[in-house]
Amino acid sequence: MPELHIKNMVCDRCISVVRQGFNELGIHPEEVGLGVVKLKEALDAKTKLVVSEMLISLGFELLDSDKSRLIERLKNSIIAKIHHTDYVDVKVNWSVLLSEELKQDYNSLSSLFSSVEGITLEQYIIRQKIECVKELLFYDELTLSEISYKVGYSSVQHLSNQFKKITGQTPTQFKSTRNLENSRKSLDSINNSRS
Template sequence: MKIYVKNMVCPRCIMAVETILKTLQIDYKNVSLGEIELNSQPDNSDVTKLSDQLQEIGFEVIDDKKHQLIERIKNYIIQFIHHDKEMLKINLSDFLSEVLGYEYNYLSNLFSEVEGTTIEKYVILQKIEKVKELIVYDELSLKEIAHQLGYSSVAYLSNQFKKVTGLTPSHFKTIGQQKRIPLDHL
């Protein structure tokens, strides 16, 4: 059995959910971004306790099938951009279609209908947040960041960055952390 969870965006989120599952003594197989895979069907009181504890730390159990699919799309995009550099080398639309088992056109239309924005715009927002993170870390040049995130040039990255944030990457670097947006708020 799978339980879908909204707002899980990082490995720390996974650890927090695992801690809750262990505390509640709910037998689980795996926890990944946005998903809890259980070994067996828990009783209703355990599900209620789990849902309540997840809400206390900013997560939400998703019951609706459409919203579950949207959350899976978001989590794959977050994984794609923030946690696995190798994934950026593959075509996102083909990847999403393959792992989710739906035509990309359907996924794209559903995402737009439910979220009020396109998958492409969501990807851009995620990429810009990753750029912000990398700029704040100050370990890579803008050219290296552009290459790492699959931008064709520094100029293209800079133009997209300015369009989204209203700032150039160099200006952002001077003001730093205060302009970052938590991933679950995108």
């Protein structure tokens, strides 16, 4: 089954928007998931160009190189585990998890990711966790202890230390500014700059 790999698909809304875009073009995929669309049959060059333009207009990008696809799969795996599960196990071994999921040696994955993204996989994971914490602080439904548990930190202190290192504020200071909407980042724009 032919697959198209798509950059910047980071949430269920992205899946819905991409599925709708394909349907509007008269192309009905077998499956649409984070970063991948499975088709019944391969697209010809002209149709692929139309699909690429549609995706760009929606804020996505068709990935052609194997390296780009692999990095996008890495990002999607991390985002799914952190943002789309009930809680992240504090003992999760990311190197084993990602190696098994992508069926690749972790050192190779890490090296490729760093060389292309300019940030280590470990830093990317931490930044994704911090973005999840920001979102949970914004909704103000959980205590800091519950957020710490949900996002996979061993303690509130560990979360607070990493949060301050990344954002320059403690979670309490961040929450009290109440300007959370402007300080949150889209998941696909996380990089090595201060969050």
